[in-house]
Every structure is written in C-alpha cells, then in structure tokens.
Amino acid sequence: MPNGGSRPIFILSEDTERERGRDAQRSNIQAAKAIGNAVSSTLGPKGMDKMLVDSMGDVVITNDGVTILDEMDVDHPAAKMIIEVAETQEDEVGDGTTTAVIMAAELLEEAEELLERGIHPTVIASGFSKAASKSEEFLEAMAEEISIDDEEMLTRVATTSMTGKRVEANVDVLADLAFRAVKQVAEESDGYSIDLDNVKVETREGGSVNDSSLIDGMLVDEDRDHPGMPRRVEDAKIALLNVAMEIKETETDSEISVTSPDALQKFKDYEEGELREMVDKVKEAGANVVLSQKDIDDIAQHFLAKKDIFAISSMSSSDIEKLARATGGTVVTSLDDISSGDLGKAGLVEERKISGEEMTFIENCENPKAVSVLIRGGTEHIVEEAERSLIDAMSVVSRSIESGKTVAGGGASEIELAMKVADFSDSVSGKEALAVRAFADAIESIPRILAENAGMDPIDTIVELRSKHEGNGKTWGIDAYSGEVTDMLDGGIIEPLPIKTQAVSSASEAAVMVLRIDDVIAAKGEEGGEGPPAGGPGGAPGGMPGGMSGGM
Structure with missing residues (x-):
C-alpha cells in the first residue's frame, strides 16, 4: 500500500494467495455444496452406494455418510469444515451424518442467493442462528416419549437407522441385537446413561449375518x-x-x-x-x-x-x-x-x-454390564457394513433411551419443522426474516431429496406433505418403498430426537462460520509450481481439486 506517495509496503509473502469479499464467500460456498452433493444421493432407504478406493487399492462400498466423508481426500478448508459437521454428528449421536451435511450445504446455497440480493452476511448469520434456536424448541414440542422397556418402539428405532443399507435383509436380527446389547449395559441413575464402549463388537467372515449373536459376557x-x-x-x-x-x-x-x-x-x-x-x-x-x-x-x-x-x-x-x-x-x-x-x-x-x-x-x-456381539457375514464387505450398521443402530437406541424422546422419520419431522420455522419468520423483523425463511427452505430440502432418491416427484410430494401437515398430520412422511406419503408412526419409521436437534445445531453453526469468512489467505505449498495447494483459494473452480467445477 502507498507510503507517503512512494513505494508500496508488502506485508505478505509474494507467493501467498489471497481471496477476499464475494470471491472468498463464493469459493467457500461452492466447496460446501460440492460436499453436500457428494452424499445427497445416499440419503434414505433408496439411496445409492458409493465405492471408495484408497491409494492401496482397498475398496469400501457403503452409503454411510461419515464413512464416505472419512475416506475422501479433501483439501479445501471450507469443505473440511462441512466434513467436521458429519464427525460431530457421529460423535454426539452416532447417526444422521448425511442429513447434517446436506442441511449445512443447503443453508449455504440459500445464503448465496441472499448474498446476491445484497443482504449482508452478518444479517444472514443472525437469522440462521435465531431459526436454529427456535427449531430446537419446535422439535422438542413435536417429540414423543419412549422408555427403555418399550422394546417394540426401540427395535423400530434401530430398524429405521439401518433401512436402505446393504444389510437390510438382515435388519431384524441386527435390530434385536442392538436393542438387547444397549439395554444390558444401560445404567440407571437419574435417568439412564449408556456407554457403548461396554459393548465389544467382534467380526468373523463365514456364515451369514443372521448367524450373528449376542454374548452375555x-x-x-x-x-x-x-x-x-x-x-x-x-x-x-x-x-x-x-x-x-x-x-x-x-x-x-x-x-x-x-x-x-x-x-x-x-x-x-x-x-x-x-x-x-x-x-x-x-x-x-x-x-x-x-x-x-x-x-x-x-x-x-x-x-x-x-x-x-x-x-x-x-x-x-x-x-x-x-x-x-x-x-x-x-x-x-x-x-x-x-x-x-x-x-x-x-x-x-x-x-x-x-x-x-x-x-x-x-x-x-x-x-453383565459389558457384553459382546459377534458379527458374521459371507464376505469382508458384508461383515464391515453389518458392523457399521449395528454400531449406528446401537447409537440411536442408546440416544433414544437417554433422551426419552423420539420423532417421526421419513422426512416427517423436517417438513413439520420447515413449516413452523416459515411461520416463525413472519414474526421476525427486517431482512433477518428472509434468512429465517431461507432456513426453512433448507430444512425442507431433506424430504425433497428423500423423494428424489425414491424416484418420486419431489414437487408433488412436498405439496402433499404440506397438505397433510396443515391438517394436523405431523407424523406423515415419505414411504420410499411404496412411493407414497404415509403416517410414519404407523409404519414404524422412528428416529431419536437428538439426531434432529444435533443436525440442525451443527449444520447452522457450520453455515454461520463459513458465512462470516470474507478473507482467505493461503500460503503456497512447499512442492510444485504456481498457486495454492490443491483445492485452496485461487485454485480450481469451486475450490475443488482437479478443476472440477463444484463437483467431486
């Protein structure tokens, strides 16, 4: 910068790459959207699988969100922030990682449109924070109570978490194992506390998943x-x-x-x-x-x-x-x-x-207050997927018991929440109301993607869902197998309340964090020619490696 009308003063190394203002925001948002697009097709019981091949040639086939994101080699800093959403979701509640990542990406996509309309990022961030806080209240109000002795409902919770995975044919066996293992290690003290480290899972190839067993010891x-x-x-x-x-x-x-x-x-x-x-x-x-x-x-x-x-x-x-x-x-x-x-x-x-x-x-x-589960399966890939599915199932059962509350799955809680947040936006003044409305639209993307992945018309499905929910049908959602809108509680599609509250909280916090970044300063990598490291600012379009525009 000028110094008394003479020479400029440089405070950064000349090989440092820097993006500011809208360019930085656009790059970060595109990277986040790319992560969301990578896992959106896996959402729901009709979601597709991903084949992940590492540098050693080892293959993992799964539609588990956190496993997919763990295996991906991502360099863009904003993309890593979105992946952290999945990691937080997995650590806290053990399931719902795909939902949380999609929600974060959709929030940023909605924010991008508001930025183009000239709304300041801090206004959008404030609106998102208000909507997220209100969302937790709405979710608490729509939750149903559940107890540790309600075996049928808890087994349905476990079944819901495994629906659409490769072990779906054996879901009854795994759901029963998950319920019995969690109930055995649950400890009562002012409610229930469950440490899943007390459930040891061992795997052995051979036989079928139906040969898996719980060892009471x-x-x-x-x-x-x-x-x-x-x-x-x-x-x-x-x-x-x-x-x-x-x-x-x-x-x-x-x-x-x-x-x-x-x-x-x-x-x-x-x-x-x-x-x-x-x-x-x-x-x-x-x-x-x-x-x-x-x-x-x-x-x-x-x-x-x-x-x-x-x-x-x-x-x-x-x-x-x-x-x-x-x-x-x-x-x-x-x-x-x-x-x-x-x-x-x-x-x-x-x-x-x-x-x-x-x-x-x-x-x-x-x-016993510690037990073991032996997982069997015909191939290594089946055994690994069965193990991941069982761990997810145990996580959701334990969170249901600890919280004592569940909500309807199949997009029912999301469409109900989206409608309530949209109504709430009418009470918000100024431009923040637009951000709250955008928050509602981002939440509504979950049932829309569920419908798309099930081969249903997303517009017709959303319209029908809204009609049902306006008529006090708050538990109506998408039955991906029949291709119809049905009552999720009657169909046994149930999820723990903490999965939804954590997804909303993590996604909104990540979106707000990305929105508040208006300057990205990246040092040049130690190796190789010009520009920042792959996927860094100033690199490929959308901030992704290999010149992929906004894709993976």
Missing part, C-alpha cells in the same frame, strides 16, 4: 496359553490380574555367580518354587480361570495346566476392564491380596474355533 480374540489347559470350564471362577506371574527382575543390574551344577539347580528350583507359589495362591482363592493383562511365565503356565486352570495372558487393558464389568470381578494388582471375593463369575468359559481362528467365549454371566 465377553468374547476375547485369544486362545488359552497352554495346550494342556482345559478347553472348556463350566461354573467359571475368574481371577482378573494386572500383575505378572513371573520372576521379577531386580531394579538394579546384578550378576549371580554359579560355581557348580548343584548351585544352578538350586537357583532353578527357587524360581520354580516362586512360580508354583503364585499358582497356588490363585488356586487357593478358588479360581479355575486366569485372565491376565500381564505376562505369565512358561513354567507358571505349566503349573496352571496341571491344576486344570484355563489361562490367557497379555490381554489388553480395555478387555480386562470390560471383563470386570461383565463378570463382577475385581482386577487384582497383587497376588498376595487375592481372595475368593475378587473372583468374577461366568457360567461357561470355552475356547472355540470360529472361521478357522480360536476365540474364547466368557458367557452366561449374571447381569
């Missing part, structure tokens, strides 16, 4: 330490150890001088005696199974086998913690203190061969 991907140990132990009394069954090394370096074979034998006998004493302490406590986070010496394994004690060593700390919750045992850190009161209990501990690999089943536990 723990499934450990390990086999017994010694072939002489029993393969099957009924009425198991389990010692959970966080202490090694081996001779401790001295804290300082030392040498032992052995001058004769007798002295060497005495030293070996001493070590054997120490290990035998450790095993005796475990046996005296009443244990017939030892599961240890630390190592078990080979000689100690031999003594354990002689006493018909089943043992697994070097287990992960997370498995030991889950086993304590499953069996009711206490993790022991000193063998001198072990007693019968520390032992966990299980009806059966058995090593079995599943798909050619040994696994240990600790099952028939009494009221």
